[in-house]
Amino acid sequence: MIDWTTEFEALPDVEKDKLALLRVIECTNGIIQHTYRNGEDDTLTVDEVREAMKFSMGCMKRMEIPVGEHTVKFAAESVVLFSEMRRLYISGAKNGNDADFNEFLKGSKANLIAVGKNRILHAKRLAFEHIDALPPHTLEWGLSYIFSFAGWS
Secondary structure, three states: OOOOOHHHHHOOOHHHHHHHHHHHHHHHHHHHHHHHOOOOOOOOOOHHHHHHHHHHHHHHHHHHEOOEEEEOOOOOHHHHHHHHHHHHHHHHOOOOHHHHHHHHHHHHHHHHOOOOOOOOHHHHHHHHHHHOOOHHHHHHHHHHHHHHHHHOO
């Protein structure tokens, strides 16, 4: 098994900045999808939900994030770590493998702790200013989830 804490903490600051943005996008999309599936009152339209999912999944699959006029691209070590986390998520959450899902949760939390609250807050501001695929108010949903999961106040 991967020592998630050691691996994420060893990444250069620039990669942690990028991962913070990816996590804001990913978690915001997750809450958008959850809200829609549960038929909650503040859910987005079907088109908005699809746009958020397409954008988020594209960023995760390509490990690139279009931000304004440029594209954020991840270094190989970040791609390897995040790809393994994505594999664990799919195996665990989508295919019911409890051991993989628990490992995903450990990696996910270690990633957020290594990235840190300040980077997450900065990433949310970047997303607010430059990413139209996620309605601005939904970024608060993602941030709330991240803070709760990471144990931040």
